[in-house]
Amino acid sequence: MTDPLLRVENLKTQFFTDAGTVRAVDGISFEVREGEIVGLVGESGAGKSVASMSLLRLIEDPGEIVAGEITYKGETIFGLEEGPDGELREREDMLSNEEIRTQIRGNEIAVIFQDPMESLNPVFTIGGQLREFIELNRDLPKDAAKEEAIRMLREVGIPDPEQRYGEYPHQFSGGMRQRVLIAMALACEPSLIIADEPTTALDVTVEGQILELVDELQDKYDTSFLWVTHDMGVVAEICDRVNVMYLGEIVEQAPVDELFHDTKHPYTTALLNSMPRPDRTVGELEPIEGVMPEAINPPSGCRFHPRCPEAREVCQRVHPDAREVAHADGHPHRAACLKHDVFDAGYDESPPLETATQETAGVPAGGRSTGGPGGEDGATDLKDSVIEDGGEPTDGTRSDDRGETHE
Numbered sequence: 001m002t003d004p005l006l007r008v009e010n011l012k013t014q015f016f017t018d019a020g021t022v023r024a025v026d027g028i029s030f031e032v033r034e035g036e037i038v039g040l041v042g043e044s045g046a047g048k049s050v051a052s053m054s055l056l057r058l059i060e061d062p063g064e065i066v067a068g069e070i071t072y073k074g075e076t077i078f079g080l081e082e083g084p085d086g087e088l089r090e091r092e093d094m095l096s097n098e099e100i101r102t103q104i105r106g107n108e109i110a111v112i113f114q115d116p117m118e119s120l121n122p123v124f125t126i127g128g129q130l131r132e133f134i135e136l137n138r139d140l141p142k143d144a145a146k147e148e149a150i151r152m153l154r155e156v157g158i159p160d161p162e163q164r165y166g167e168y169p170h171q172f173s174g175g176m177r178q179r180v181l182i183a184m185a186l187a188c189e190p191s192l193i194i195a196d197e198p199t200t201a202l203d204v205t206v207e208g209q210i211l212e213l214v215d216e217l218q219d220k221y222d223t224s225f226l227w228v229t230h231d232m233g234v235v236a237e238i239c240d241r242v243n244v245m246y247l248g249e250i251v252e253q254a255p256v257d258e259l260f261h262d263t264k265h266p267y268t269t270a271l272l273n274s275m276p277r278p279d280r281t282v283g284e285l286e287p288i289e290g291v292m293p294e295a296i297n298p299p300s301g302c303r304f305h306p307r308c309p310e311a312r313e314v315c316q317r318v319h320p321d322a323r324e325v326a327h328a329d330g331h332p333h334r335a336a337c338l339k340h341d342v343f344d345a346g347y348d349e350s351p352p353l354e355t356a357t358q359e360t361a362g363v364p365a366g367g368r369s370t371g372g373p374g375g376e377d378g379a380t381d382l383k384d385s386v387i388e389d390g391g392e393p394t395d396g397t398r399s400d401d402r403g404e405t406h407e
């Protein structure tokens with residue numbers, strides 16, 4: 001296999017606040033290969049945005065990348081080595097801020113954020129901003145840049161682009177503005193686009209259209225994406241492979257079909273069970289019990305154990321790293337859960353823990369069995385629907401969960 005486009009190894013990003021050290025990203029490893037759409041999914045506060053900002057070294061004070069390695073096309077975006085004094089220092093071959101700004105950002109790796117109004121200036125026309133961006137980044141004369149801007153607007157499905165070119169951001173709908181940002185991201189033909197919840201603020205129909213557009217453009221330009229979302233429905237729609245994040249860690253990593261059909265981490269199961277689906281009424285949804293703890297003081301052992309229906313005593317003590325538990329489509333399926341044999345942690349012999357989830361899960365109406373050896377029926381349920389209904393696992397009900405899971 002060829003080298004991945006982007007390789008992230010054991011990345012740690014922390015914020016040094018008065019209240020303590022926030023371990024926002026705590027040792028994550030993943031790759032994005034050429035032409036892939038890779039998901040980063042998890043609840044609010046999991047560390048998805050901090051992880052994606054770290055990739056372009058956009059973390060600001062009091063935050064800092066404290067460990068790990070980020071490699072893009074063989075270039076070191078971040079890396080540490082031990083200096084002569086024994087202290088860690090930045091590696092010599094690490095790109096400078098200037099190099100990141102001029103050679104990587106925009107040209108090689110573009111970013112699309114959730115709120116287009118943050119990226120678009122309200123006092124300049126859409127076309128003017130896009131043209132200027134193209135002029136600066138592609139070294140084209142004004143006329144050619146304008147032509148290219150109009151072409152890009154058409155490419156992302158803005159009707160009547162010559163006309164809309166002269167309009168201001170407030171004259172565009174949310175979905176149209178997001179299309180403009182996609183045009184801007186694509187304008188320099190980057191190899192990788194990092195998209196941080198770019199469709200979260202949109203209604204479901206518009207979101208669907210944008211996801212379709214991304215799929216099309218991805219096919220055409222062979223751009224790779226790192227797609228950040230809290231929504232498993234979005235993951236099912238566009239991702240090839242997915243990383244599930246919980247409290248700063250990647251707890252499961254697999255090709256998307258494999259993740260949905262053969263879920264290996266109870267947190268992923270919980271995320272999938274909390275996802276609206278056409279075959280379920282809202283009343284049948286099972287919200288994940290409890291709230292994610294603070295990243296300042298994460299729980300001992302497995303960080304998910306206080307909320308996990310399958311937690312055993314050992315899960316309080318032993319911290320699982322993500323290990324390969326299966327292999328699918330030429331990719332490893334990794335999970336950080338002690339119940340798997342590869343951990344050899346004595347899970348089977350360990351007494352079940354009384355977690356909040358297990359107490360409430362006993363209520364018959366919930367339909368979910370208590371933890372213990374047979375506690376995987378959540379996952380079994382899911383096998384029947386999500387993928388089999390043709391990649392449309394969600395419907396109009398999806399917007400319902402937005403307010404609750406994001407912000």
Ligand SMILES: Nc1ncnc2c1ncn2[C@@H]1O[C@H](COP(=O)(O)OP(=O)(O)OP(=O)(O)O)[C@@H](O)[C@H]1O
Binds near residue numbers: 023024050062063407
């Ligand atoms: N500037 C900052 N100072 C202190 N803590 C921060 C800062 N930025 C982020 N954090 C913390 O880092 C952790 C991860 O935040 P992050 O924004 O990456 O989560 P997320 O997964 O993107 O969530 P969401 O879905 O809400 O966007 C959180 O605990 C957050 O409070």
Ligand code: NI
Binds near residue numbers: 048050
């Ligand atoms: Ni975020």
